[in-house]
Amino acid sequence: MGFFDALLGGGKKLKTAAPDRLFAMTTAYVAMETELDMKTTGAAGIVFQPLATSDFEQILRDTQELLAGTAEETGTALESSDDEHGYRWIILRDPDFEDLVVAMNTVSTELAAGGYGDRLLAAVFAFEQKGRRVHFIYNYKRGAFYPFVPSGGEQRRDSEAEMRIKAQLSDEGIPFEPELTRWFPLWDIPL
Amino acid sequence: MANSKAVFKRDSGLQARMLLTMFLLGLLYVGFAGVLFAAGAGAAVMAVVIGLFALAQLFFSDKLALASMGAKEVSPEEAPGLHAMIDRLCIQADLPKPKIAVADMDVPNAFAIGRSQKAATVCATTGIMRTLSPAELEGVMAHELAHVKNRDVLIMTVVSFFASIASMIMQFAFFFGGGGDDEDGGLPFIVVLLASALVYVISFFLMMSLSRYREFTADRGAALTTGRPSALASALMTISGAMQRVPETDLREAERMNAFFIVPASVKGSIKTLFSTHPPMEKRIERLQALEAQLQAA
Numbered sequence: 001m002g003f004f005d006a007l008l009g010g011g012k013k014l015k016t017a018a019p020d021r022l023f024a025m026t027t028a029y030v031a032m033e034t035e036l037d038m039k040t041t042g043a044a045g046i047v048f049q050p051l052a053t054s055d056f057e058q059i060l061r062d063t064q065e066l067l068a069g070t071a072e073e074t075g076t077a078l079e080s081s082d083d084e085h086g087y088r089w090i091i092l093r094d095p096d097f098e099d100l101v102v103a104m105n106t107v108s109t110e111l112a113a114g115g116y117g118d119r120l121l122a123a124v125f126a127f128e129q130k131g132r133r134v135h136f137i138y139n140y141k142r143g144a145f146y147p148f149v150p151s152g153g154e155q156r157r158d159s160e161a162e163m164r165i166k167a168q169l170s171d172e173g174i175p176f177e178p179e180l181t182r183w184f185p186l187w188d189i190p191l
Numbered sequence: 192m193a194n195s196k197a198v199f200k201r202d203s204g205l206q207a208r209m210l211l212t213m214f215l216l217g218l219l220y221v222g223f224a225g226v227l228f229a230a231g232a233g234a235a236v237m238a239v240v241i242g243l244f245a246l247a248q249l250f251f252s253d254k255l256a257l258a259s260m261g262a263k264e265v266s267p268e269e270a271p272g273l274h275a276m277i278d279r280l281c282i283q284a285d286l287p288k289p290k291i292a293v294a295d296m297d298v299p300n301a302f303a304i305g306r307s308q309k310a311a312t313v314c315a316t317t318g319i320m321r322t323l324s325p326a327e328l329e330g331v332m333a334h335e336l337a338h339v340k341n342r343d344v345l346i347m348t349v350v351s352f353f354a355s356i357a358s359m360i361m362q363f364a365f366f367f368g369g370g371g372d373d374e375d376g377g378l379p380f381i382v383v384l385l386a387s388a389l390v391y392v393i394s395f396f397l398m399m400s401l402s403r404y405r406e407f408t409a410d411r412g413a414a415l416t417t418g419r420p421s422a423l424a425s426a427l428m429t430i431s432g433a434m435q436r437v438p439e440t441d442l443r444e445a446e447r448m449n450a451f452f453i454v455p456a457s458v459k460g461s462i463k464t465l466f467s468t469h470p471p472m473e474k475r476i477e478r479l480q481a482l483e484a485q486l487q488a489a
Contacts, residue, residue, distance in 0.1 A: 187275050
């Protein structure tokens with residue numbers, strides 16, 4: 001944000017989605033699977049603010065149709081749900097991780113092309129490691145990933161495990177979020 | 192279609208007025224600094240001392256403000272809903288996570304303090320969390336985060352720097368009875384005193400109007416972050432309605448914090464717009480409705 005933006009009360013626009021780095025997940029997955037025993041649960045989701053405007057609804061419907069079209073080849077399943085914070089999730093299911101990332105990319109590109117890139121909150125990939133859930137959250141505005149490991153119980157997270165995962169995968173080309181204050185949790189991820 | 196849709200147009204009129212206000216303040220302060228220096232070195236020393244005060248204010252006022260409200264920082268375990276809401280707003284507004292505090296009082300209000308985005312604290316009263324629906328509360332918290340994003344605390348502190356010098360000089364004058372008249376060429380003390388009084392009065396009104404502009408900007412920022420201008424408008428209506436029902440003692444206690452509140456807790460009901468830090472509720476709601484109209488038409 002520039003000096004004058006700050007002086008006059010901030011940029012007039014939200015940041016739009018940073019260059020898409022979702023595919024970094026595909027390359028890193030090999031190492032995650034073989035070295036860290038971290039396996040995809042076959043689910044991933046995109047969470048965003050649904051705007052109460054008519055063309056937004058239309059873009060959502062078009063995206064879902066588009067995905068349904070390609071899903072016949074890849075077998076990716078799609079569903080959507082609203083959470084209690086007023087955000088909408090598009091949830092994609094595909095046992096093949098590569099197809100899953102491609103589908104995730106399709107949805108976010110469609111929403112961005114419709115002009116609603118700034119409404120995208122995050123993309124979430126769900127993994128399982130030694131019987132517990134590990135999430136990789138992609139912050140669209142920052143163009144960066146961070147791991148999120150809920151440790152059970154009300155809003156508890158295992159920060160140690162998260163930082164360890166980041167360290168273990170530091171050479172795999174994942175653009176990790178450098179500032180820990182921006183490792184925002186997402187509770188009750190419906191994946 | 193472009194990658195990002197300009198759902199909300201720029202409000203260049205508001206920005207122009209804000210710029211003009213800042214310019215006038217700047218002009219006033221430059222003139223005042225001239226008078227101070229003409230009066231001799233004593234004033235320069237005073238300016239340095241007050242500069243240090245301003246710095247101290249910048250660094251400690253947040254803790255003081257929180258303490259005076261009886262607000263306590265809350266962990267995610269203590270206030271899971273509030274934390275989850277602010278987490279998402281921060282991602283959306285591209286802000287680092289601020290500290291979150293809750294003040295146990297019935298006045299439905301919220302405020303943001305802290306000199307920088309990283310040192311910010313956002314505080315809500317238990318009253319506001321009870322009174323508002325989740326979407327409304329989200330609008331209010333987004334408004335406070337917009338203050339953080341716009342660095343309003345820092346800007347208002349900087350802007351009030353010379354006003355505090357002026358008021359200090361007036362206080363000194365009362366202490367010493369204007370006895371410090373130096374005969375070696377400098378301006379007589381009475382001139383400095385009058386200039387101080389004038390600067391204080393004018394800067395007070397300019398600062399109030401700047402503060403009101405920044406409230407509009409924060410409303411706008413909140414609408415932008417949540418994509419729901421009407422939710423904030425409805426929150427403002429709910430709060431202003433509820434403000435009149437709470438006990439007066441609480442209101443007076445809250446009076447000190449007015450500058451950073453979302454709705455000033457006025458005991459009197461209606462003060463003249465010129466004297467207030469916040470624009471009238473109807474004006475704010477009007478502008479939010481205009482934003483909603485833009486959003487729907489986009």
